[in-house]
Amino acid sequence: MAMTKIRLLLGDQLNLQHSWFHEVDDNHVYVLMEVRQETDYVLHHAQKILAIFAAMRDFAKQLRERGHKVHYVHINDATNLHAIPANLDALIETYQAREVEYQMPDEWRLDQQLYKHSRMSSIPWRMVDSEHFYTSRHQAADIFMGRKQWLMEFFYRQMRTQHQVLMDDKKPVGDQWNYDHDNRKPWRGTPAEPADVRTMHDHSALWDDIVNAGIASFGRPQEREFPWPLNREEALEQLNAFIQHGLPFFGDFQDAMSSKAWRLFHSLLSFALNVKMLNPREVVHRAETAFREGKVPLAAAEGFIRQILGWREYIRGVYWNFMPEYAEKNFFNHQRVLPSWFWNGETKMNCLSHAIGQSLEQAHAHHIQRLMVIGNFSLLAGLQPQAVHQWYLGVYIDAFEWVELPNTIGMSQFADGGLLATKPYVSSAAYIDKMSDYCKGCHYDKKQRIGEKACPFNALYWDFFERNKRLLAKNPRIGMAYRQIEKMDEKTIHDFKHQAQKILDNLDKL
Structure with a gap:
């Protein structure tokens, strides 16, 4: 007698190319579920919930069209117990299943949950890659x-x-590993931002399901003109458009920020990659091929490939080696709560109003907006790193804990004390002005350090180094900041400390 096997698919495991799907077997039941456990563990952006649910539903449809047996648990199903283990137990009973298989989760909490539950089960469970x-x-x-x-x-x-990527035998192509220094140009309007070729969807019925289920969210849902890919086919179209129109200029402008163009030359492929519609190898291969065919500069291809083959895999390694303790790191013992404008973008600081406003509107911001505007301010102001982490995890459509948490705790907030980053990534207004047009027309003056109109970044920058002297003064990469402080007279130091304290006492009113 054939035995029924349940195969669980999580919302970020939408990989049609997985070996599970190479053959159709009527004894395999593929299970996908929309559960409050996953919508509620952190407050999520509306588009993130919509994108994952819509992609899951489309994935189930595609599996059925290929002949696979699928059991889909909708958010509003009366039998939905809203926790993955409880639903699985019920389905084991329903199907009289003799075995459960699941793909390796990418998040520590899910890995632990499924492992612990499997140990209590009366039938065998097996985890596959x-x-x-x-x-x-x-x-x-x-x-x-x-x-x-x-x-x-x-x-x-x-x-x-x-993996022999951008290599000539044992040497890097161009005899250089990293072209970061070539990739730091501000964008002044040319070349023009490529057209947004993403397919728009009407998810208003799904949005009604989410609202009626009582799921809390924030940000703009854009449910009637929803731009994020529904499936692999749409993600591949997006990849093709990026390689042709975005990648040639990606290198030059990858760190640039503009109030006039929020996408610039970024791929916006991280959501499709992180839910596994796309495989990182095919994305890297396409970028390398475009370079070798003479269609994109080496600096652009290398900078893009480094984000995927380098940074993405590296961050995952950090996560799995240092969890769960890594999530609680707080090197500076920062404890301030997030200002109210993190939830609505309503601040007089132009850079933060744009970066946060865009995040709420589009569920996306690129790495410099995340690191050198929002993260920079959070670190200078001493916001609690776990609160910052939860905000990042919720607001961005591509934010899954394995990739977001080390980026926030380590790279952005230096809360791990320097395991990941060699120095805190902080700056005064000068860097933001150099890489963006945000300072033009701002309520605050980018050049002033003291006074009502002084840009808050300036006093906070010097105050950050002064108050953390004991922890940072011996760091060789930031000696210049302390040498400059040593040259300041007592009044100058007193004035910027006083200015910083006024800012910190009134964060909600900035």
Whole structure:
């Protein structure tokens, strides 16, 4: 007698190319579920909930069209118990299943939950690989064994060599590993931002289901003109358009910010990658091929590939090696709550109003907006890193904990004390002005340090280094800041500290 096997698919495991789907077997029941457990563990952007549910529903449809047996639990089903283990137990009973299989979760909490529940089950459970990443969970730990600091560049070179990406035998193409210095140009309006070719969807019925289920969210849903990909086919169209129209200019302007163009030359592929509609190998291969065919500059291809083959895999390695303790790191013991304008973008600081407003509107911001505007301010103001992490995890459509948490806790907030980053990523108004048009027409003056109109970044920047002298003064990468403070007279130091305290006492009113 054939035995029924339940195969669980999580909302970020929408990989049609997985070996599970190579053959149709009537004894395999594929289970996807929309549960409050996943919508409610953090407050999510409306578009994030919509995008994942819509993509899950489309994935189930495609599996059925290929002949696979699918059991789909909708958010408003009367039998939905709204927790993955409870629903699985009910389905084991319904199907009289003899075995459960699930793909390796990418989040620690889900990995623990499923592992612990499997140990209590009366039938065998088996975890299989998600067949997505270049690396295993712990490959980065092996690479960094015995090293105090986990420098991404070291890891990235190993990946390039191992996978022969942008390599001429044992040497990097162009005899240089990293072209970061070529990729820091501000954007002044030319070349024009490419057209947004994403397919628009009407998800108003699904949005009604979400609202009627009582799920809390924030940000603009855009349910009638929803731009995020529904499936692999749409994600591939987006990839094609990026390689042709965005990648040639991506390198030059990857750090640029503009109030006139929120996408610029970014791919917006991270959502499709992180729910596994796309495989990182095919994305990297397309970028390398475009370079080798002479269609994009080396600096552009290398900068883009580094984000995927380097940074993405590296961050995952950090996550799996240091969780769960990593989530609680707070090197500076920062405890301030998030200002109210994190939830509505209503601040007189133009840069933060744009970066946060865009995040609420589009569920997306690029890495410099996340790191050097929102993250920069959060660190300078001493916001609690776990609160910052939860906001980032909720607001961005591509934010899954394995990739978002180390980026926020380590890279952005330096809360791990420098395991991941060699220095805190902070700046005064000067950097933001250099890389954007945000300072033009701002209520605050980018050049002033003291006074009602002084840009808050300026006094906060110097105050951050002054108050953290004991923790940071010996860091060789930030010696210049302390040398400048040493040259300041007592009144200057007193004035910027006083200005910073006034700002910190009135964060909601900035």
